[in-house]
Amino acid sequence: MTEFHSRSSGGTGGSPPGIRRSSAAGGGGKKGELSQPAGWRCLLSFTILFLACVCGFISRLFAVIRFESLIHEFDPWFNYRSTHYLTTNGFYEFLNWFDERAWYPLGRIVGGTVYPGLMVTAGLIHYILNLVHLTVHIRDGAGLLSACFVAVVPGYISRSVAGSFDNEAVAIFALQFTYFLWVKSIKTGSVFWTVGCCLSYFYMVSAWGGYVFIINLIPLHVFVLLLMRRFSKRVYIAYSTFYIIGLILSMQIPFVGFQPIRTSEHMAAAVPARQTDAAGQTDYVFCLCLCRCAAAVCVCRLPQQHRLDRSMERTLLFTWDTGYAKIHIPIIASVSEHQPTTWVSFFFDLHILVCTFPAGLWFCIRNMTTERVFVVLYGISAVYFAGVMVRLMLTLTPVVCVLSAVCFSSVFEHYLSDELKQDDPPAEDAADEDDRRNSGSLYDKAGKLCKHQVCEEGLGSNIRSLVIVLLLLLLLMFTVHCTWVTSNAYSSPSVVLASYNHDGSRSILDDFREAYYWLRLNTDQHVRVMSWWDYGYQIAGMANRTTLVDNNTWNNSHIALVGKAMASNESVAYDIMRLLDVDYVLIIFGGVMGYSGDDINKFLWMVRIAEGEHPRDVRESDFFTPQGEFRVDKDASPALLNSLMYKMSYYRFGEMQLDFRTPPGFDRTRNAEIGNKDVRLKHLEEAFTSEHWLVRIYKVKDLDNRQPLERKPRVTSTNHNHKSRKGSRRKRGLVKNKLVLKKGRKLNRKRKQTRLDSLQ
Amino acid sequence: MSNSVISVISRFLAEYASSTPNKLKVIDAYLLYIMMTGALQFLYCLLVGTFPFNSFLSGFISCVGSFILAVCLRIQINPQNKGEFLSISPERAFADFLFAHTVLHLVVINFIG
Numbered sequence: 001m002t003e004f005h006s007r008s009s010g011g012t013g014g015s016p017p018g019i020r021r022s023s024a025a026g027g028g029g030k031k032g033e034l035s036q037p038a039g040w041r042c043l044l045s046f047t048i049l050f051l052a053c054v055c056g057f058i059s060r061l062f063a064v065i066r067f068e069s070l071i072h073e074f075d076p077w078f079n080y081r082s083t084h085y086l087t088t089n090g091f092y093e094f095l096n097w098f099d100e101r102a103w104y105p106l107g108r109i110v111g112g113t114v115y116p117g118l119m120v121t122a123g124l125i126h127y128i129l130n131l132v133h134l135t136v137h138i139r140d141g142a143g144l145l146s147a148c149f150v151a152v153v154p155g156y157i158s159r160s161v162a163g164s165f166d167n168e169a170v171a172i173f174a175l176q177f178t179y180f181l182w183v184k185s186i187k188t189g190s191v192f193w194t195v196g197c198c199l200s201y202f203y204m205v206s207a208w209g210g211y212v213f214i215i216n217l218i219p220l221h222v223f224v225l226l227l228m229r230r231f232s233k234r235v236y237i238a239y240s241t242f243y244i245i246g247l248i249l250s251m252q253i254p255f256v257g258f259q260p261i262r263t264s265e266h267m268a269a270a271v272p273a274r275q276t277d278a279a280g281q282t283d284y285v286f287c288l289c290l291c292r293c294a295a296a297v298c299v300c301r302l303p304q305q306h307r308l309d310r311s312m313e314r315t316l317l318f319t320w321d322t323g324y325a326k327i328h329i330p331i332i333a334s335v336s337e338h339q340p341t342t343w344v345s346f347f348f349d350l351h352i353l354v355c356t357f358p359a360g361l362w363f364c365i366r367n368m369t370t371e372r373v374f375v376v377l378y379g380i381s382a383v384y385f386a387g388v389m390v391r392l393m394l395t396l397t398p399v400v401c402v403l404s405a406v407c408f409s410s411v412f413e414h415y416l417s418d419e420l421k422q423d424d425p426p427a428e429d430a431a432d433e434d435d436r437r438n439s440g441s442l443y444d445k446a447g448k449l450c451k452h453q454v455c456e457e458g459l460g461s462n463i464r465s466l467v468i469v470l471l472l473l474l475l476l477m478f479t480v481h482c483t484w485v486t487s488n489a490y491s492s493p494s495v496v497l498a499s500y501n502h503d504g505s506r507s508i509l510d511d512f513r514e515a516y517y518w519l520r521l522n523t524d525q526h527v528r529v530m531s532w533w534d535y536g537y538q539i540a541g542m543a544n545r546t547t548l549v550d551n552n553t554w555n556n557s558h559i560a561l562v563g564k565a566m567a568s569n570e571s572v573a574y575d576i577m578r579l580l581d582v583d584y585v586l587i588i589f590g591g592v593m594g595y596s597g598d599d600i601n602k603f604l605w606m607v608r609i610a611e612g613e614h615p616r617d618v619r620e621s622d623f624f625t626p627q628g629e630f631r632v633d634k635d636a637s638p639a640l641l642n643s644l645m646y647k648m649s650y651y652r653f654g655e656m657q658l659d660f661r662t663p664p665g666f667d668r669t670r671n672a673e674i675g676n677k678d679v680r681l682k683h684l685e686e687a688f689t690s691e692h693w694l695v696r697i698y699k700v701k702d703l704d705n706r707q708p709l710e711r712k713p714r715v716t717s718t719n720h721n722h723k724s725r726k727g728s729r730r731k732r733g734l735v736k737n738k739l740v741l742k743k744g745r746k747l748n749r750k751r752k753q754t755r756l757d758s759l760q
Numbered sequence: 761m762s763n764s765v766i767s768v769i770s771r772f773l774a775e776y777a778s779s780t781p782n783k784l785k786v787i788d789a790y791l792l793y794i795m796m797t798g799a800l801q802f803l804y805c806l807l808v809g810t811f812p813f814n815s816f817l818s819g820f821i822s823c824v825g826s827f828i829l830a831v832c833l834r835i836q837i838n839p840q841n842k843g844e845f846l847s848i849s850p851e852r853a854f855a856d857f858l859f860a861h862t863v864l865h866l867v868v869i870n871f872i873g
Contacts, residue, residue, distance in 0.1 A: 190848050191832055191856035195863055233844055237832040241860065244825045248818065248867050258813065 077541035083119040101546040117207030171208030189234030194241045202249040221374045353404040360403030415464045515695035516542035527583040560613035563606035566645045573644040574683040585698045589649045592693040594668035633672040641676045651679045787834045798823035818871035825864045833857045
């Protein structure tokens with residue numbers, strides 16, 4: 001029991017099964033004394049961890065069981081495609097891969113703009129399994145891999161469900177492992193653990209851009225330790241080794257390059273390095289360290305060109321100040337994962353842990369040691385960042401788990417303490433001090449020993465069991481909630497939608513895949529498909545066609561051009577499409593099914609992004625009604641009614657009547673009857689519409705052979721008083737009654753002459 | 761003023777020569793050598809320019825890294841610090857030192873280009 005407690009406080013970060021541990025720990029404590037307690041403890045902890053792994057693994061399989069082994073969302077399709085490329089072509093080809101089928105006509109240097117950690121891990125597992133002659137297709141292996149990194153909490157599950165093949169699946173594991181090793185190296189002061197921490201940090205850098213969190217949190221920890229005067233030689237050894245080896249390791253990833261010594265978000269790491277040297281203890285080491293820190297300063301000063309001028313990477317700036325991004329960088333502000341977190345999502349993802357987390361924090365602060373400082377700092381900073389961006393709930397979840405575990409186990413400890421007073425209280429941390437203080441005071445007053453014990457027991461046992469039962473109930477509800485959330489909210493591959501009919505049976509909407517496969521089978525291999533950037537990776541992955549813009553969103557002006565094409569009228573859009581060699585246009589339309597994630601709902605973001613680059617051609621205010629509403633019915637603004645997106649979405653929709661209560665052309669998503677029912681397209685023709693009208697593909701027509709005249713043809717002067725000359729009156733110069741030659745008949749000479757005479 | 765500085769330095773040197781064990785003196789000599797190498801590299805970079813920047817960085821960082829690792833080793837071996845490093849014997853410290861150096865030099869070789 002106490003052993004779990006020490007583990008949860010000392011071993012922060014190692015794959016945290018969190019709550020599971022302490023709930024079972026409560027059960028374990030109740031078993032009372034056993035012979036060879038150390039051995040039993042070991043067995044218990046292994047069993048519990050194993051069960052936690054199995055549970056975590058199984059709960060991630062909802063998606064695979066209900067739908068099929070399919071890759072979800074958008075980004076995973078790119079990761080899947082890259083891993084496929086990696087396994088077919090080898091590692092060096094992957095590092096040097098230039099993808100010309102994305103971001104037409106610019107192409108994309110994948111090797112230099114990607115975090116390869118996930119693909120390498122998946123590729124490695126695939127390779128090993130193949131060596132053992134278990135042929136596993138990447139698609140299945142990738143899904144299973146992400147199910148291996150465990151925690152039961154939905155906050156983590158959301159990104160690591162079987163099928164969600166995204167960077168965070170690997171990155172959160174690497175993050176926790178790095179933190180665990182860091183705490184271990186601070187505790188022991190050994191260089192071995194520090195180098196292990198560096199290697200794990202390297203893995204994290206290769207997996208996710210969130211590594212900046214590590215490189216700022218660890219220096220912050222050291223700095224706070226300096227302030228609290230808990231600084232010791234162990235911390236110095238750990239930090240200085242970590243900094244320098246981590247620095248050079250992180251520069252190995254091409255995407256990171258020289259950023260660690262150039263950009264300001266990495267500068268924070270160098271500061272404690274200098275300060276730790278200044279706070280060095282012995283004289284000799286002090287002199288030497290001064291020289292060393294001078295050297296470090298030189299390293300930082302050296303790259304003269306745009307060192308600190310180059311501002312922080314845009315996403316990081318966004319996490320500090322969200323207001324800035326909304327105005328200046330609309331692309332980042334538009335991503336749904338970057339929205340600020342609401343209380344609902346906090347509770348949804350973390351359930352009870354939201355309440356027990358501050359309690360655990362308080363326990364840690366009350367019994368402060370070097371390692372606990374780290375956990376407290378991690379918790380506080382993670383809470384701030386999770387409040388800024390929904391996506392960063394991931395980094396918050398593990399620390400919430402750990403601190404809640406601290407809280408739960410210390411509460412259990414306190415209320416189960418009568419059984420454990422008979423064991424020699426181990427010289428451990430936290431609430432044990434409570435017991436020791438109690439027992440100390442009891443032993444002082446030897447005479448009153450028995451009475452006190454009796455008093456405590458008598459008072460305690462009812463309340464104790466009540467409290468324990470309550471806590472166990474809470475934990476039970478927590479697990480039920482987690483499983484429910486996983487199965488309902490986080491296990492749907494967004495590629496395949498499921499809806500439920502009146503009688504409860506399920507109907508599957510497979511429109512996306514239907515459309516992508518149509519593209520794959522019915523179009524030429526080299527056609528270019530224009531769509532909004534959300535679908536880029538999916539088109540590239542499933543339809544295997546060249547796209548213009550995709551989820552990487554590295555080129556804002558290219559995306560703005562696509563947005564301008566969608567928002568302008570058909571002729572302007574056609575010019576842009578001819579400029580970009582577009583052959584097909586793909587849009588998502590949810591009006592028939594009531595699907596709210598379609599392109600008309602995203603339209604305003606397209607306009608904002610286009611306005612950022614072409615402020616004179618596209619104005620957001622044009623698309624609102626004079627009262628300031630965004631409507632698609634008769635009162636919609638003319639700019640909206642003429643825009644390409646509107647026309648493409650509602651082409652032929654005006655004839656469609658969904659049910660007898662609503663008029664034809666009733667848009668279910670916006671709950672309005674559309675304004676312009678008679679949509680005519682001049683430069684596009686409809687190529688494909690999926691079964692429930694979710695995906696619509698249009699082909700861009702070539703230029704006409706003959707351009708129709710824009711002006712009226714010129715009227716030449718004609719003779720308006722035209723009289724008919726048809727009469728038998730002969731005029732001079734007119735030959736009438738021409739000679740008719742009948743074949744086969746010889747003319748008599750005599751007859752010929754008389755005829756000629758008669759003519760004159 | 762200068763007298764006191766000189767006397768401080770001379771006293772420092774005398775005490776150093778007498779009271780430090782031989783092992784630490786060896787490490788200190790090694791540290792001095794590394795520092796010289798690092799200074800030379802830096803000087804070269806100032807004179808000639810930073811063109812293959814990754815080569816310069818990897819060389820310089822290998823100097824700095826070796827320096828720090830040696831400092832860590834010195835701290836861990838020093839018998840005055842035994843209280844802080846209960847679980848780490850001098851042999852273990854040296855083994856860690858070698859391990860860290862292996863990792864460092866592998867990365868440096870990869871980065872030097």
